[in-house]
Amino acid sequence: MSQPAQVATRPNVRVVLFGLMIAMMLAMLDNMIVSTALPRIVFEFGGADHFTWVVTAYVLGTTVSTPIWGKLGDLYGRKTVFLTAVVVFLIGSALCGMSGSGLFGGVDTGMIELIAFRAVQGLGAGGLMVGVMAIIGDLVPPRERGRYQGMIAGIMAIAMVAGPLVGGFITDNLSWRWAFYVNLPLGGVALLVLATTMHLPKYRTEHKIDWLGAALLSVGITAIVLVTTWGGNEYDWASPQILGLAALALVALVAFGLVERRAPEPILPLGLFANRNFALISVIGFLLGFAMFGAMNFLPLYQQTVQGASATNSGLLLLPLMFGMLVVSLVVGRAITKTGRYRAFPIVGGVAMTLGMYLLSRLDLGTSKIESSAYMIVLGVGMGFLMQTSMLIAQNSVEQKDLGAASGAATFFRSIGGSFGVSLFGAIFANRLADSAAGPALAGGGGGGEGGGMDLEKLKQLTGPAREIVLGALSDAISHVFFWAVFFTVAVPVLAWFIKEVPLRSSNDAPPADATPEDQAEAALGRSPVA
Numbered sequence: 001m002s003q004p005a006q007v008a009t010r011p012n013v014r015v016v017l018f019g020l021m022i023a024m025m026l027a028m029l030d031n032m033i034v035s036t037a038l039p040r041i042v043f044e045f046g047g048a049d050h051f052t053w054v055v056t057a058y059v060l061g062t063t064v065s066t067p068i069w070g071k072l073g074d075l076y077g078r079k080t081v082f083l084t085a086v087v088v089f090l091i092g093s094a095l096c097g098m099s100g101s102g103l104f105g106g107v108d109t110g111m112i113e114l115i116a117f118r119a120v121q122g123l124g125a126g127g128l129m130v131g132v133m134a135i136i137g138d139l140v141p142p143r144e145r146g147r148y149q150g151m152i153a154g155i156m157a158i159a160m161v162a163g164p165l166v167g168g169f170i171t172d173n174l175s176w177r178w179a180f181y182v183n184l185p186l187g188g189v190a191l192l193v194l195a196t197t198m199h200l201p202k203y204r205t206e207h208k209i210d211w212l213g214a215a216l217l218s219v220g221i222t223a224i225v226l227v228t229t230w231g232g233n234e235y236d237w238a239s240p241q242i243l244g245l246a247a248l249a250l251v252a253l254v255a256f257g258l259v260e261r262r263a264p265e266p267i268l269p270l271g272l273f274a275n276r277n278f279a280l281i282s283v284i285g286f287l288l289g290f291a292m293f294g295a296m297n298f299l300p301l302y303q304q305t306v307q308g309a310s311a312t313n314s315g316l317l318l319l320p321l322m323f324g325m326l327v328v329s330l331v332v333g334r335a336i337t338k339t340g341r342y343r344a345f346p347i348v349g350g351v352a353m354t355l356g357m358y359l360l361s362r363l364d365l366g367t368s369k370i371e372s373s374a375y376m377i378v379l380g381v382g383m384g385f386l387m388q389t390s391m392l393i394a395q396n397s398v399e400q401k402d403l404g405a406a407s408g409a410a411t412f413f414r415s416i417g418g419s420f421g422v423s424l425f426g427a428i429f430a431n432r433l434a435d436s437a438a439g440p441a442l443a444g445g446g447g448g449g450e451g452g453g454m455d456l457e458k459l460k461q462l463t464g465p466a467r468e469i470v471l472g473a474l475s476d477a478i479s480h481v482f483f484w485a486v487f488f489t490v491a492v493p494v495l496a497w498f499i500k501e502v503p504l505r506s507s508n509d510a511p512p513a514d515a516t517p518e519d520q521a522e523a524a525l526g527r528s529p530v531a
Contacts, residue, residue, distance in 0.1 A: 061122020085127020
């Protein structure tokens with residue numbers, strides 16, 4: 001049986017938060033650092049036709065494991081499960097760094113080893129991201145939670161800028177292996193801090209883990225991620241491979257739903273979706289990931305091609321977006337803690353995000369860096385209103401015993417949305433580019449390489465009318481992506497309008513969001529000692 005959550009004192013929360021921030025930073029930084037080091041890895045190992053799997057394996061491991069880690073934390077206590085996830089992530093990092101070194105095989109098998117070990121690393125990363133959110137939920141009641149989750153949103157913003165900078169430095173000055181080894185000392189500090197300072201309630205039930213449900217969910221998610229990754233790239237959307245994967249995903253997820261209805265401790269309790277707020281915020285999270293991760297991938301491309309920035313400088317050019325997100329996240333977190341109100345924030349955030357996407361759809365050859373920076377600030381403001389508020393609403397909609405499952409579901413829907421967004425917007429970009437005046441040149445070896453044949457070095461060598469035509473086509477295709485993103489972001493404030501303002505609980509022992517009005521009133525009168 002589960003034991004009631006204990007409220008941590010203020011100093012303990014701050015010390016634990018330090019360890020949690022390091023762990024979150026590891027998960028957020030890793031993919032961005034590795035992406036910068038990938039060209040060097042391909043040069044050493046070869047296997048350029050498989051290099052996208054270095055990223056895909058990590059995404060697969062993270063997405064598949066996120067809801068499972070969340071439920072395991074509910075069943076067995078979040079501290080043990082979270083520390084296990086950190087250890088798995090660090091083992092995966094060490095193994096990735098040793099790929100092709102001769103310990104497991106030679107250079108010939110280096111790429112295969114790296115892909116396998118990246119999957120292990122991704123499994124750990126899934127536990128890091130959902131674990132941080134759920135642990136904050138254990139330590140801090142919803143009324144006080146906004147300020148801490150705002151800090152976590154700030155860490156995400158910092159990681160998105162620091163990743164390319166750190167990756168560039170490591171790639172230029174150290175071996176690419178340090179893109180993975182750098183996780184070890186940081187992870188060691190996080191383990192030490194959390195193992196010695198984090199005191200959480202332990203949960204243990206007599207139920208068995210829903211292994212069948214976990215297996216079906218993993219198969220379904222894997223098939224979905226492969227469809228969104230391969231569709232339109234490796235295989236045509238109507239190819240037998242993509243259609244077969246889509247059918248497999250459908251069958252596995254339908255079977256998963258049937259199994260979860262009968263499981264004593266389902267991996268993803270379907271009853272959570274009977275709560276209106278939780279169901280709405282899950283859809284909003286999907287759309288947020290869809291538009292944000294899908295469209296934002298094209299900002300660095302615009303900066304490096306049309307604006308002529310280097311890979312490192314393009315990370316710096318994202319600072320306005322991150323600044324808007326960071327400042328608003330912190331302000332919103334404190335406002336929620338002070339007032340206990342949150343319904344207006346996802347509405348305002350959805351409007352601001354839609355406006356930001358619309359402004360970015362106006363990007364062209366003549367757009368100055370000051371203009372594009374202003375557009376990114378607007379988008380960052382919208383993201384700041386939404387990122388952690390959506391997690392807070394999801395957690396406040398469930399009982400404390402389901403906190404991990406709710407956090408895992410919220411993270412999962414955002415990740416799946418991002419996977420779909422990257423695929424769909426990539427197809428929109430490629431089709432628009434192919435139909436442009438520069439399409440034949442770009443597709444016909446004018447740039448060489450994967451992804452439409454664009455080679456940044458060859459693009460920089462273009463002069464006169466040819467340069468204008470190619471860069472004009474690129475800017476038009478990129479702005480077209482943001483134009484289509486507007487149609488998804490505009491649904492966010494509409495859905496957020498129907499969110500019910502349920503008082504945030506001031507104690508983790510208070511009734512859930514769907515309790516009776518009398519219970520909710522009593523919960524709202526409580527006051528937590530956590531400041």
